[in-house]
Amino acid sequence: MQHSMNSILLGLGLLASATATAGEWKVLPVTDADYKPEVTLSLVGGDMKPAHSPSGGYAGVELALNCLALQPPVGIIRSKLSYGSFNKNGMKISTFEVNPRWTTHLSDDLTFGIGPGIGYVTADIGGRTTGMTALQVGVDLDYRVGALNLGLGARWQGTQNKLITPALRSADNTLIQAKLGINF
Numbered sequence: 001m002q003h004s005m006n007s008i009l010l011g012l013g014l015l016a017s018a019t020a021t022a023g024e025w026k027v028l029p030v031t032d033a034d035y036k037p038e039v040t041l042s043l044v045g046g047d048m049k050p051a052h053s054p055s056g057g058y059a060g061v062e063l064a065l066n067c068l069a070l071q072p073p074v075g076i077i078r079s080k081l082s083y084g085s086f087n088k089n090g091m092k093i094s095t096f097e098v099n100p101r102w103t104t105h106l107s108d109d110l111t112f113g114i115g116p117g118i119g120y121v122t123a124d125i126g127g128r129t130t131g132m133t134a135l136q137v138g139v140d141l142d143y144r145v146g147a148l149n150l151g152l153g154a155r156w157q158g159t160q161n162k163l164i165t166p167a168l169r170s171a172d173n174t175l176i177q178a179k180l181g182i183n184f
Helices: 002-020
Strands: 040-050 056-066 076-088 091-105 110-125 128-145 148-159 163-165 173-183
Touching (some): 056 173, 076 110, 091 128
Antiparallel strands (some): 056 076, 076 091, 091 110
């Protein structure tokens, strides 16, 4: 997980350097009179592949909005809060995630986002439940059609190296997902 964390920090440093030269960062944009949260609530479904289990179905919800705390001079940071779960072959994983995504428009209605995240993961195998913090990195593609939002996303998540069973540590996983949401 340390190698992955270093890669995430390097990527964020490069992104911050590129955007810092482009203009001014906005701190607490929520206090601006022209701030618009652009809230999207989505149902999420996809395929999760835990490190210690075959891939299987994932289902959850996601709330996305323009970041309240910080905005870069180029693009926009979308804060994505999500909760989801996976259950296959006796392994249950539940995740709560906060994923800020630096987002840019590819066209009027199509956006691309990339960024890190933090999370809390609960892994259960055979009735033994272990809670772990997590770091993740992901990408999203969202298409707005009026009040409808269609999205695709992928992310990798690395968890603490905690013992889940005597033979298994951590609940690292990858997720490929599709989203169907409503723009408010």
